[in-house]
Amino acid sequence: MAFSERVSRLKSSLIREILAAAQRPEVMSFAGGLPAEAMLPKVEWADMPLALGQYGMSEGEPALREALAAQARALGLECEASQVLVVSGSQQTLDLAAKLYIDKGTEILLEAPTYLAALQIFQLFGADCLTVPQESDGPNLAQLRERLEQHRPAFIYLIPTFQNPSAVRHSEAKRAAVAALLDEFGVTLIEDEPYRELTFDGGSAKPIAGRLKKSSWIYTGTVSKTLLPGLRVGYLIASKDLFPHLLKLKQSADLHTNRIGQWQALQWIGTEKYQRHLSELRGFYRQRRDAFQAALEMHFSDLAHWNMPQGGLFFWLKLKQPLDTRTLLNEALANDVAFMPGEPFFPEPDNHHGHLRLNFSHIDPARLDEGLKRLAAVVRRAQLEKAA
Numbered sequence: 272m273a274f275s276e277r278v279s280r281l282k283s284s285l286i287r288e289i290l291a292a293a294q295r296p297e298v299m300s301f302a303g304g305l306p307a308e309a310m311l312p313k314v315e316w317a318d319m320p321l322a323l324g325q326y327g328m329s330e331g332e333p334a335l336r337e338a339l340a341a342q343a344r345a346l347g348l349e350c351e352a353s354q355v356l357v358v359s360g361s362q363q364t365l366d367l368a369a370k371l372y373i374d375k376g377t378e379i380l381l382e383a384p385t386y387l388a389a390l391q392i393f394q395l396f397g398a399d400c401l402t403v404p405q406e407s408d409g410p411n412l413a414q415l416r417e418r419l420e421q422h423r424p425a426f427i428y429l430i431p432t433f434q435n436p437s438a439v440r441h442s443e444a445k446r447a448a449v450a451a452l453l454d455e456f457g458v459t460l461i462e463d464e465p466y467r468e469l470t471f472d473g474g475s476a477k478p479i480a481g482r483l484k485k486s487s488w489i490y491t492g493t494v495s496k497t498l499l500p501g502l503r504v505g506y507l508i509a510s511k512d513l514f515p516h517l518l519k520l521k522q523s524a525d526l527h528t529n530r531i532g533q534w535q536a537l538q539w540i541g542t543e544k545y546q547r548h549l550s551e552l553r554g555f556y557r558q559r560r561d562a563f564q565a566a567l568e569m570h571f572s573d574l575a576h577w578n579m580p581q582g583g584l585f586f587w588l589k590l591k592q593p594l595d596t597r598t599l600l601n602e603a604l605a606n607d608v609a610f611m612p613g614e615p616f617f618p619e620p621d622n623h624h625g626h627l628r629l630n631f632s633h634i635d636p637a638r639l640d641e642g643l644k645r646l647a648a649v650v651r652r653a654q655l656e657k658a659a
């Protein structure tokens with residue numbers, strides 16, 4: 272069949288396939304990045320105006336744009352409501368940014384590892400993905416400078432707060448240094464922050480976009496990890512030079528984000544009810560994180576290294592004896608355990624064997640211990656076979 276040239280680069284998302292396999296109720300899943308069912312807030316629809324069934328503005332609902340701009344300013348990101356575009360989940364920001372910047376062979380810069388579905392969309396449009404290694408406090412600065420000296424990437428894509436998959440939070444010093452480097456080399460920043468509010472130690476660092484003095488930027492967030500992912504409401508805030516282009520791309524993609532979800536999001540953003548919900552969420556996930564850490568110590572301390580995440584939804588394990596963790600999937604699923612292999616989070620998966628991304632928010636605590644025990648047994652068996 273005659274499809275577009277770019278479709279030949281469309282990779283299926285491994286995570287969607289694993290999640291499909293993990294649908295069986297007996298499967299203990301560490302694979303997704305889902306909120307815990309118990310923490311999905313009870314939402315009310317009774318007061319929603321019927322007029323919201325009509326077409327809306329491409330920019331998004333004015334009151335929601337105002338509320339999102341106020342929220343961003345409180346974080347230290349100077350902006351006006353006119354720079355806010357409501358999108359269909361922050362995933363759409365990545366799609367619009369890819370359309371704005373990427374032709375076949377366009378160089379872009381990413382942290383390694385980085386968010387799988389960002390890689391998928393950037394590669395679909397034909398990006399040539401350059402990487403900077405992620406360290407425990409953010410990107411390696413010497414290598415970042417080297418890449419910027421040797422290349423002219425169209426943009427850099429960063430997830431500075433509780434990254435998916437590595438859970439890394441960029442330090443103050445690295446945020447400042449990254450912003451200075453991007454200004455020095457005139458490189459556009461795409462900053463993706465779905466996990467910012469899920470902080471367990473109360474830390475909250477100013478976005479990198481808010482530190483830029485010259486470079487263009489797109490900052491994106493979502494209600495998916497704090498309210499309901501099914502609403503499909505996210506937002507982008509862009510520097511004034513980029514906004515009109517992103518707005519036109521949004522119009523041509525889907526006219527506007529669903530108004531019903533936007534109305535629901537507006538019932539929460541900026542309210543005390545939302546603050547209370549966030550603090551319950553942090554407490555709940557912190558407990559799950561702690562229980563997960565204890566279970567990991569029991570079952571994985573001889574097998575892997577990891578840092579305890581201070582926020583977000585994931586543990587990122589590095590096996591002491593690397594092996595291609597994709598080869599563990601079938602055996603894990605046969606034992607009713609699902610997890611996310613680390614390799615696909617790198618643009619060159621075969622150079623990065625030996626990581627596992629484990630979600631700690633979703634698993635029923637009663638099954639946590641058994642799930643990790645079975646997963647550790649799968650790893651141990653594979654390592655014995657490899658050694659044999």
Ligand SMILES: Cc1ncc(COP(=O)(O)O)c(C=O)c1O
Nearest residue numbers: 304360361362386435493495505
């Ligand atoms: C880093 C990152 N960006 C974007 C998204 C997409 O989120 P949304 O539901 O807002 O489209 C996710 C979801 O897991 C994510 O981890």
